[in-house]
Amino acid sequence: MKNLARLLILISIFSIKSEAQEFTKFFEDAVMRIDYIHMGNSVNEEICIDRIFRYEGWSRNNKNLIDPFNNGRYYIRVYSVTAGELIFSKGFDSYFGEYQTSGPAIGGRRKAYHETAVIPFPKDKIRFVVEKRNRMNGFDAIFSQEIDPREPNIIFETLNDPAVRIVKAFTGGDPASKVDIAILAEGFTLSEYDKFVDDLEKFKGYIFEQEPYKSLKQSFNIYGVFKPSVESGTDEPRAGIFRNTILNTTFNSLGSERYLLTEDNKAIQDLAAYVPFDAIYVMVNHKRYGGGGIYNSFCTFTADAQFSKYLFLHEFGHSFGGLADEYYTSSTAYNDFYPTGIEPNEANITALREKEYLKWADLSTPGIEIPTPWEKADYDKMDIEWQEQRAELNNNITRLKKEKADPQIIAMAEADYAMKDKAHSENVDQFLAGSKFTGQVGAFEGAGYVSTGLYRPMLDCIMFTKGDKPFCKVCEAHLIKVISFYAE
Numbered sequence: 001m002k003n004l005a006r007l008l009i010l011i012s013i014f015s016i017k018s019e020a021q022e023f024t025k026f027f028e029d030a031v032m033r034i035d036y037i038h039m040g041n042s043v044n045e046e047i048c049i050d051r052i053f054r055y056e057g058w059s060r061n062n063k064n065l066i067d068p069f070n071n072g073r074y075y076i077r078v079y080s081v082t083a084g085e086l087i088f089s090k091g092f093d094s095y096f097g098e099y100q101t102s103g104p105a106i107g108g109r110r111k112a113y114h115e116t117a118v119i120p121f122p123k124d125k126i127r128f129v130v131e132k133r134n135r136m137n138g139f140d141a142i143f144s145q146e147i148d149p150r151e152p153n154i155i156f157e158t159l160n161d162p163a164v165r166i167v168k169a170f171t172g173g174d175p176a177s178k179v180d181i182a183i184l185a186e187g188f189t190l191s192e193y194d195k196f197v198d199d200l201e202k203f204k205g206y207i208f209e210q211e212p213y214k215s216l217k218q219s220f221n222i223y224g225v226f227k228p229s230v231e232s233g234t235d236e237p238r239a240g241i242f243r244n245t246i247l248n249t250t251f252n253s254l255g256s257e258r259y260l261l262t263e264d265n266k267a268i269q270d271l272a273a274y275v276p277f278d279a280i281y282v283m284v285n286h287k288r289y290g291g292g293g294i295y296n297s298f299c300t301f302t303a304d305a306q307f308s309k310y311l312f313l314h315e316f317g318h319s320f321g322g323l324a325d326e327y328y329t330s331s332t333a334y335n336d337f338y339p340t341g342i343e344p345n346e347a348n349i350t351a352l353r354e355k356e357y358l359k360w361a362d363l364s365t366p367g368i369e370i371p372t373p374w375e376k377a378d379y380d381k382m383d384i385e386w387q388e389q390r391a392e393l394n395n396n397i398t399r400l401k402k403e404k405a406d407p408q409i410i411a412m413a414e415a416d417y418a419m420k421d422k423a424h425s426e427n428v429d430q431f432l433a434g435s436k437f438t439g440q441v442g443a444f445e446g447a448g449y450v451s452t453g454l455y456r457p458m459l460d461c462i463m464f465t466k467g468d469k470p471f472c473k474v475c476e477a478h479l480i481k482v483i484s485f486y487a488e
């Protein structure tokens with residue numbers, strides 16, 4: 001069996017290589033941006049195409065066009081109609097996909113989200129297919145339509161908005177063989193342009209302090225893309241605060257207080273189009289703790305939060321690396337996010353259905369017990385107590401803001417929260433550092449929003465707890481593979 005699996009992998013690598021030389025056979029040196037609407041509720045979903053754009057210059061990897069990672073809830077697959085073969089694919093997650101696991105969707109409420117597929121501009125007719133992962137971990141097509149690149153309605157857009165400014169924060173080389181990161185400004189007014197440039201510099205520093213990015217620094221290009229917002233900050237709906245900003249981000253996404261996202265995908269794509277991006281960051285000009293990351297879509301983080309470095313690296317772990325959350329004690333808006341009994345497709349969590357076949361066996365500590373009997377009961381007690389206290393403190397701050405209390409009183413409540421949050425985080429670090437399993441790779445129960453039945457590779461990781469800390473060895477190894485996919 002093992003040899004057969006190896007042979008299949010070799011065949012698939014070989015077929016990727018042979019397609020690599022065929023970029024010019026199937027594609028022009030341009031981008032096709034396919035905007036579509038993704039809508040429905042928890043039990044049904046529909047897709048329909050909105051608009052299609054053309055931008056000159058592909059300026060991305062032209063060898064690795066077939067996504068080998070089998071990650072994400074969805075896959076885009078593009079077939080040449082005349083040749084009948086797969087010529088481009090990409091796995092991804094979507095905001096709609098998360099909405100499907102939320103209470104309102106389960107209650108039957110239908111909602112529409114705007115999404116985009118970015119593919120090289122085909123020379124001839126294509127079949128554009130969106131597939132969804134099923135409960136057997138295979139894929140079913142949920143949308144399929146032919147697109148003729150000669151259609152007169154494809155919009156040939158020139159990117160010439162005079163309000164947009166591009167900052168080259170780091171240049172590793174030709175975008176075709178680099179990971180190109182676009183960091184978009186959100187909630188920065190015109191007079192805050194200098195702050196955006198300073199923040200960009202700060203966060204560029206953070207990414208290159210962290211492995212594996214540090215050792216692979218030359219594999220990256222980083223661009224800042226600035227368009228001024230009318231107002232500074234972002235929306236805080238629970239506190240009745242709404243700001244007029246360029247990308248329309250908001251706290252309280254899917255009803256979760258720290259979840260910061262935007263449903264305005266069109267605004268993101270319009271701005272990101274100014275640079276050749278492989279990954280999109282939305283840098284939100286705000287001091288409250290919040291962020292979010294959706295695989296191969298985008299991630300957000302607040303620039304001035306106490307844990308902003310952590311947010312920046314953790315959320316990018318989701319959106320760029322397709323890594324799962326390893327934490328399980330915080331409350332989320334999801335229900336049954338990882339269906340019971342099904343092996344999650346992310347590299348860094350496992351349902352451990354067969355003890356003998358550990359997903360990351362090649363990295364595990366020799367002789368370690370599987371599952372690893374870590375000090376979970378004590379950890380849970382400490383962390384769940386804090387989660388309760390945290391909810392109370394946050395609700396109080398929200399109430400003060402909503403009642404338009406004295407700004408000084410709000411500031412004091414925020415400072416008190418920040419202090420307690422930091423103290424808890426230090427307690428957690430100390431607790432985990434005291435375990436005999438520190439630094440070992442095994443299978444630690446508690447991951448992917450559930451306390452039992454899912455396992456993470458190490459005691460701690462930046463995908464598990466907050467703070468200035470490394471990725472675990474499994475996350476790091478996976479990120480290296482993703483970087484080489486873009487930077488080869």
Ligand SMILES: [Zn+2]
Nearest residue numbers: 461463472475
């Ligand atoms: Zn990890």
